[in-house]
Amino acid sequence: MLTLEGYVATGGVVGALGRRAEELYGRLDPRAQATCRQVFLRLVSVDPAAQDTRRRVRRRELRQLDLDADALDEILNRYGERRLLSFDREPLTRTPTVEVAHEAILSQWDRLRSWIEERREDLVLHRRLVEAVEEWQDAQRNPEFLPLAGRLIQYEDWARSTDLALSSDEAVFLEQGRRGEDERNARTARRRRAVLGGFAFAAVVAALLAGLALVGREQARRNAHVASSRELAASAVSVLDRDPELSVLLALRAAEAAKPTFEAVSALHEALQQDHALWTLERRLRKPANGFWSPDWGSLSPNGRLLLVGAVNGFEVWNVDRHRRLWNVHLARGEVPLARFSSNGSSVVGTTVWDLASSQAPPAGVRPGVHVWDALTGREIRYRPLGRCPAYGLSQSGSFVDLSRPVAVYGPERTRRGPRRCDSQTLELFLVDVMTGKRKPVATQSGGFPPDVLGLTGIATSADAKYMAISGPTRTEVVDTDTRRTIFSREVSGPAWVALSSNGSRVVTAGGSEEPLSLWDVRSGRLLRQFDATQVIWFGFSQDDKTLVTFGAEGVVRLWDVATGHEVMSLPGHKGTWAGLSANGTRLASFADDDSVRVWTLAKRGEVGQFWLEPGFYPGDSLDVEGGRAAVMVSPRPSYAEAVVFNPSTGAVQAKIPSITGQVIRLSPDGRRLAAQQQVSPATPRRPALDGPVLIHDLDTGKVTEMKGFCVYSEAVSVPSPQCQEPPRTPFKAWVGSMEFSPDGSLLAAGSEHGGGLSVWNAYTGKLLFNSGKLPGEFWNVAFSPDGRRLVASTPQELFAYDTASWKPLVRRPFVGLLPVRFTPDGRYVIGGTEANRIIIVDARTWKTTASLAGQQGAIKNLRISPDGTKIAAADFSGLVRIWDLRS
Structure with a gap:
């Protein structure tokens, strides 16, 4: 029962007019659709100062247009039968007329409204031309009523540029106007020659x-x-x-x-x-005058959606996708932080120290030590002091901090004799349990190497904190944190970073401007491989130890395959000193010394291929890719199409099949056969095209197999087809609009217009196995289940499912406006797109709708499901493709 709310939601009676007009339009072939557009644009009167209105037109005027007569008759008949066009005669001359039956159609038929908006300026000028032609004809075609130079040129320029069809009267009007203008110009020229010579x-x-x-x-x-x-x-x-x-x-x-x-x-x-640049955060920070430190550090959350970035006397956390700052921590002047995200992304772990360059003690409220903040809100949830001497750095295996394991920090050693103070000439490296604050000394470094916010050139630990890698001014070492014994040591030619694998078995070193980046076995000290990278400022392992990320002095971030030593990606354009990877390796953040931060996506972007095949029109649903081959339907000229088979990797054309009709072609699952409806004879100026059966072409052997049951016929009403029967009797008419092979390639199913219904053949012999007969709604969309045991088909009004063993119907239920249908890879659900801009999910066991997804901007033309069944790609008439995640 239709409720008042439902009635209002559907637009009521006037809304039905637009849907009825669009339904009729959708049943027209492309040639008739073009004619339909010309007819309706001529039946509209556009007034720039008032509302658009319908226009009464003499039928003779429509006959004079350069349009297909059969298509014109079909449009007038169809729209007249549905009371969308009205016919009358002029009171005085009794001349037959045509007009739009209801003003509401102009506003309720979206397609007509878009036509009008696209050609509004053309229609305004055309209206003036029509009025001028009518005045000229009422004056018995008096030459005085022909357009003069300025208006004539305006009309001629418009006629050359517009795609609106002109009637023969309008063409004669412009032709005689041009002739008269030429004659006037000629007379003027003769007079001028006589006078001026x-x-x-x-x-x-x-x-x-x-x-x-x-x-x-x-x-x-x-x-x-x-x-x-x-x-x-x-x-x-x-x-x-x-x-x-x-x-x-x-x-x-x-x-x-x-x-x-x-x-x-x-x-x-x-x-x-x-x-690969996803987003660049531009900042201009006011740094301390003494230049003691620069906030060019940060961290990317494990999922790559949050960005932690250093700031003067503090740091900030940003939402990467929304480009919005979530929170920030502001510290006292002289208080220096360094922080990272925790391994689960729920918190931020950092150390703060009081500036050693300051001779003053930390003021009240300054709390040097280890802090833990909530990653989303910035609320401090844990604090552990680390003693009077500042503790710098914050390091662990990989890019994140696991709070259940110790972190590596270091700081000036506290003197044991005399007044207790911090010895800046000796650095102590130790492990800290963030949960308890317990310290475990590991090693000391001496020699007066001054610490800064990054401290030593680098420290890193293994995942279990058993090993610590330390890079000093001239030497890189790996220390056993339990025994405090050095198990790996190598001299370097200058300060450099250090990276230790999660199990502590491999270490990466570099030093100076010429020493290459090297991967070593910690136990044996053996050089495993070298990377073609020098002048490296920073480097680090990915979370899985499979990728090494480097930042070079040339300002390029590079990603290296640890197993082979080969470069796998470079990200130029951002000269920085620090980088951080997300845990899944899909995003990377680089931090530059100009305070900017850039987030990169490491996934491939843009087109993966582009091929020049054949010039012409490419129907939207005719492309198919199977078994290492691709095929597409190309229409280089009206009323003619061919199938082009090509290699989807190289674009090399492998075969061309001429004289194709219908709206779709399909490759078998192994890519060795191509199914297409054949055009028996092409259209000529005197004879319409004749459409024939579906043929399967073996692309390897050239063998052609005819699918039985179709008759040869013409869609033109004026051409009789007495041999064609009413299906399921054969032969019958069918114009294929959807076609699919079964997963094993043994069956071919086709949905058609012109009353052909749903047909299924043995794809090897061509024997017709099943035909549904003529049912309401002509345009079918078909899909086999992954096991080939079920076949679903849709019409604009219903959804059908059949058992492919017995061809008995499993279900028949109403579905208004259902267009493409697809099974999920596991066969549990049927995904369908509708004219109402929605994607529906139907349970293939109960055949009930379990979900409806809204968000498309037009009727859904086609859709595909990812092999893992988690994503849907849907293309609609807005021209956009949207990706839906079924898990969310």
């Missing part, structure tokens, strides 16, 4: 030269724009390796400078593929 000749020559100059100037302007576009494209390519973001901007400017050239488009595609 040679001056007239000179004027004509000057006019010709001026015209050529104008043409040349316009051509020169276009050439300059093209040259500028190509120069910008070349610049985009030249900076691609150094600054992908700048390359993207240059490529976009190249595309805007002129009609996009091949060079501009190629540069833009390359730049988008190389640009």
Whole structure:
């Protein structure tokens, strides 16, 4: 029962008019749809100062348009039968007329409204032209009523640029107007020649030269724009390796400078593929005048969604996806922090110290030591003091801090004799239990190496804190924290960072500007491999120890495969001193000494391939990729199409199958066969096209197998097809709109228009196994279950399911506006897209709807499900593809 709320939600009666008009439009073939657009745009009167209204048009005017007569009759008949067009006669002349039956159609039919908005300016000028033509005809085609120079040129320019069809009367009106204008110009020229003689000749020559100059100037302007576009494209390519973001901007400017050239488009595609920058946080911090430290450090949360970044006398936490600061910690002047995210991402762990350069004791309220803050709110949840002497640094295995394990810190050693004070010439390295505050001394370093906020050039521990790697001014060591015995030692030529694997078995060292980055076995001291990287400022292992991240003096972040030593990715364009990876390795943050922070995505971006196949129109649902092959339907000209088979990796064309009809082609699961409906004879000016059966082409052997049951027919009403029967009797009419092979390739199912219903064949013999007969709603969408035991099919009104062993119906239930359908990989659910911009999820056991997802911006044209069944990709008529996560 329809409630008042439901009635209002659907738009009521007037809303039904728009849906009815769109339904009829959807049943038209592309040729008739183009004719339908021309007819309805001529039945609208556009007034810039008032509301759009319907316009009564003589049927003779429509006949005079350069439109297909059969398509015009079909449109008038269909829309007339559904009371969307009304027909009448003029009172005086009894001339037949046509008009839109209801004003509401102009506002309720979205497609018509979009046509009007797209061509509003054209329609306003066309209205003026129609009025001028009517005045001219009422005056018995008096030449005085023909347009003069200015208005004529306006009409002619419009007629050349518009895609609105002109009637023969309008074309004659413009032709005679041009002829009259030419004659007037000729008479003027003759008079001028008679009066001026040679001056007239000179004027004509000057006019010709001026015209050529104008043409040349316009051509020169276009050439300059093209040259500028190509120069910008070349610049985009030249900076691609150094600054992908700048390359993207240059490529976009190249595309805007002129009609996009091949060079501009190629540069833009390359730049988008190389640009991994997700977000850049620009900051200008006021640093201490003494330059004692710089807040160029930070941490990325394990899931990569939160960013911890150092600030003057404090730090900040930002939401990466929303580009919004969540909270910050402000410390006293002279209080220096260093922090990281915990391993589960729920908290921030950091140390704060009082500036050693200050001779004053820490003021009240300053609490040097280890702090733990809540990662989302900034609330301090734990604090452990570390004694009077400051404790610098905060290190553990990997990029994060596991609160259940000790962390490595260091600081000036406390003197044991005389007044107790901090000895800045000797540094003590120790482990701290964050939960209890207990300290465990590990080693000491002497020699007056001054600490700063980063302290020693680097310290790191194994995951169990049994081993600590220490990099000093001239030597890198690995110490057993239990015995305090050095188990690995190597001299380095200058201060450098250090990285220790999580199990403590491998250490990475570097030093100075020339010493290469090296991976060592800790126990044996054996060199395992060297990386082609020098002048490294910072480096560290990923959380799984499989990737090494380096930051070089040239300002490029590089990722290396630890197993092979090969570089796997470079991220240029941000000169920094610190970097941090997310736990899953999908994002990376780099911290620069200019206070900026850049977050990178390490996933591939942009197009993965682009191929130039054939010029023409590519139907949206005709692309198919199976078994290492791809096939697409291409229509290079009206009423003709062909199937192009190509290698999806290289774009190399492997086969072309001519004379294809229908709306879809499909490859078998192994990619060896192609199914397509064949056009028996193409359309000619005197004869419409004849559509025939579905053929399966063996792409390896060339063998063709005909699917039985289709008759040869023409969709034109004027061409009779007496041999065609009403299905399931054969042969019957069918224009294929959806087609699928079964998972094992043994069956082929096709849904069709023109009353053909749902058909299933043996894909090897061509024998017709099942036909549903003609049912309400013509356009079918079909899908097999992953095990091939069920087949689902949809019409605009219903959803059907069949048992493929017996072809007995399993279910038939109403579903309004259901378009594409797909099974999930496990066969438990059927996913469908609707005309109402929704994705529905149906339980394949109970056939009840379990979820409805809203958010698409148009009727859903196609959808696909990821192999793991967790994501849906849906394309709608807005032109966008949206990815849905079924888990959330």
